[in-house]
Amino acid sequence: MVDLSQELFGTTFQNPVLLASGTCGYGEEYSDLIAVDELGGIVTKAVTPERRLGNPPTRISETPAGMINAIGLANVGLDGFKREKLPWIREHLSRAKVLVNVAGRSVEDFVGVVEGLEDEDGFLGYEINVSCPNVEGGTMFGTDELSLAQLVAALRRATRRPLVVKLTPNVAEIGNFARICEENGADGLSTINTFPGMLIDVETRRPVIGNVTGGISGPAIKPMGVFATWKATSRVEIPIIGIGGICNARDALEYILAGASLVQIGTAMFADPFTAPDTIRGLREICERQGVTRAADLVGALEVR
């Protein structure tokens, strides 16, 4: 019998497979099709202080082995989340761990959302989105070392819950940003958010995406996500959640071997909502075949030479 569980953030994840922010709504949306509570966890759609309507259409399009999106953090806002979304989470997710993704334009925005949620129950901690390429200022904190340090320090003062920072790959040296998060009190990191990109309609000579630019996700970015995860783990002691193009257990294992303690599945859930449960089953099968009894032993087990 293979043990897929992972101990981190002071709790036990029953397996390392989470659903990525922005691809699973608030969990309820998938509950018709899959047993969401059997997953390692979910990361909610970003929550901002106020409701956001999001960007004008077209918001998404397919790109080679993936997609481009510019949703613009459309979400129900802090009050809407507490009133409309958190009750379902509280009632239906007891074993799957929930991270609330938090976004904003200023330190006050981020801190305000966290403080507004601090007394609620039904979720484990926060994933701080400093890496959205599709809103004004969305990557500001993620690409500026001083701003990031101040934000993480302020959030650390605001909460005792697990604090995970989701990093952008769009920096010269992701390890520096990982280190800054750790030094300022982050409990973990998510690597990576989407890559900024464009798609142009050559007939109309216009950008396909209403926002002009968007973020690229899907299998196309998996090697870069694994690389960023590997780079980040070499610089910090805190656990890392690997994200980017994971479609199956072998993809998940690449991230785990590179140093990720957990993984998130995102874009592939659109191609098939069974991707997450299939990945959990696949991890178990690979571990059995390789004679691995604890999947946790594979974290960072990459042998470079």
Added chain:
Amino acid sequence: MIRSWSPVVARERVAEETFWLEFDAPEIAEQAAPGQFVMVGFGASSWGTPFLPRPNSVAAAPDGRVGLLIRVYGAGSRRISELALGERVLLLGPLGTRFELGDARNVLCIAGGVGLAPFLLLPRWLDRQGREANLRLLYGERVGAVVFNPEKIQEIAGIEADIWTEDGSRGSRGTVLDGTGLDGADLVLSCGPTAMLKAVRSLARTAGVPCQLAVEEHMACGMGTCIGCAIPTIDPETGEDVYSLVCTEGPVFAAERLRW
């Protein structure tokens, strides 16, 4: 909502770049209503083109099969149009809202291009519900070469289509709107290109006839998680300008809700 790997059981080229496909998917066929759609995909492990599934309006549901009318616009629809008999695709559905007939007795259906699909399902679906209504179907295409065979329409839907083409090579010459007399209609339903839908809406508004429109948008998930298929709408309760998701709040909208 059903997820099923379903084989192609019928495939026919019915016009230029236009194909009729049927999939063996009994549970989806049982539930699907006119206006609703299925996502047609290839699974997450085959991440060639297309990676994302494509939304397609359910056009027929005979004997446990789901019929789709596919026109080739890009790489995704091309791949779907080239499916071989027996090949399996991942179907998710039925999804979205359907046309709501309410108490309407005389229903005018206006279809442009493959916007014909939901109106192929409508007559037999009404029969199955034991619901009677007089349906009139106007079907327009730009050129005759892409017109879906009228005999096939009759066979699938049990209804005769009044065909209009802009080049006049099939049916009557003109746009489908030239054929639109609202005489006696107490409900207008339409699906097709946005320009046509806008014209239908203003026609219905002028005549004071309720109108429902089925719209299209790029989609990744089809079930409300990606928030990618948002279109500008008016909140019916507050009158605010908002966005609505075509996948879950649509694809069928009351015409007055659309903010074009």
